[in-house]
Amino acid sequence: MNENLKQSSMIHPKYEGNKIAYWSNDFIRYSTALKPLDEFEINFFIYLCYKAKENLNLQTGKGWDDIIKIDMQKLLEGFTYKKSWSKYNADEKNELYNKLKKLRKKDFEIRTDKYKTIVNDSSNALVYEYQLFSYITYVHYVPETWTMEVQLDKRTQEFLCTFEKGGFTPVMFKNILALKSKYAKILYVYFRSYRDGAGMKGSSYTIEHLRKLLGVEEKYEKWGDFKRYILLPAIQEINEKTDIFIFGRRDKIVEMLKGKKVKDISEKECTKIMLNSMCETSTKGKSIYKLTFQVEKKAKDLDAVIFGGKKANAS
Template structure:
């Protein structure tokens, strides 16, 4: 299987939506296709998804891939998501958007053409803010829509190995559980949470467990703790010394990259009490001299830099 990177702004990672497995897979393939153009995309860009590509990446039959693409024309076009956005005044607002502004299926070529909505485009191409990446192969064998979303939510906390306490109502919305579904906690655990965790533990690079938190006698939230298996702890290119690829970057590039890296969620635990400018200066010093910090810290910085530059190519 191809070693593709899915890269999303954390606004999209933390959005609330309900997509079926095939629909999530098509969105992920579209994100990868957008990245592979090398030219960036706009709200007018047509992204082509081939049935053969879908079949290969998700290990399904050609017939299943044809059905996924054909059904998407009606189903995926109607799907919406909700996310939070900060205004210039610093206030948070809730935004609702479609995923797709235009979609069509070309039967004789078995190709799906997708145009992302204007709200989605910056959330899969903009890396000036926090973003999360993971390898498509990690979710390719997941057949639970809840497992895919849970994996995404967890991997955003990769460097800490645990999430904060996720309030139950917000958590349900993010993984796509409707208000009228699995209302009792026992049903939610049996039908959603535990099967999703079982799949993640079996099919991905992650081993996860959860703790429930109560307000009085009522479960009010969950905290997840997880580990990434050592054999899967590879950089996006599989290289052990990513920093060697960047030994020739100049001071102007260092300042630009350090500024962007300082705002990445994956590195936020390294910031301590530093604000963004101070954190960026600290990162810049590491890019100039990787031996100024512990090897594992330097590797994290350079791995994040590789992901950033690889995405922007």
């Protein structure tokens, strides 16, 4: 990839960083829609979702699949790229267009589990329904005016722009841009779906489920490698750079802190403790088979975030 299309280390975008996409919680937690995408594609797809939301008429439900006109100069500023669009040569501009062509060819699947009575069978069996969607359906590049026109699939509105109470997650664009790693971006959206106003602030999921979510079913098969190369760096990024903080059981954290406070340890050591406090072993042995996590709003005082104002040596 051209060096100029890489993100810089800037965290706060200049352009529309506070804008929000509203995704269905079920879509976030149970689909694998983000796993085929690279870092740029994840950024761009979420960007398109909130732009399409701005086109939407909430009374008529129309507008989601209207053409989205993008000012490329402002887009690259928003993505914190190092070079202005006006200074890109023709090959560099075509590279970005080719990335959108690549995204246009990709698709994702939604599987719905439903209980139905099968014909000639009185039992109520679990069956699956599958739907295949495109991320984008249309791309028009106009180099003379520095604009790109893009269109989303109308059918994706149901789960990429929902305001159903307790059933959606607001995904703020600047938090996605703050994360460099693809896995951190995917896990941020996933964990953020458990930080809602309905009282749910955590859950448990198997390691197998998380591998599938991230698209690493056949990579890092050993738990130690999956932990070292995927989970630790992703969780450290999320806890340091976004609006949420992820941790596990408080009693485990107290035990691993050994009398210290979170503010007294390094960020790397803190991440290890937080991840280890989420790990649950199987009843048959010592292997890690699931993570049990909690998600709280990020604050300067992490001890208060984790322990809710209680002393760190409390159980």
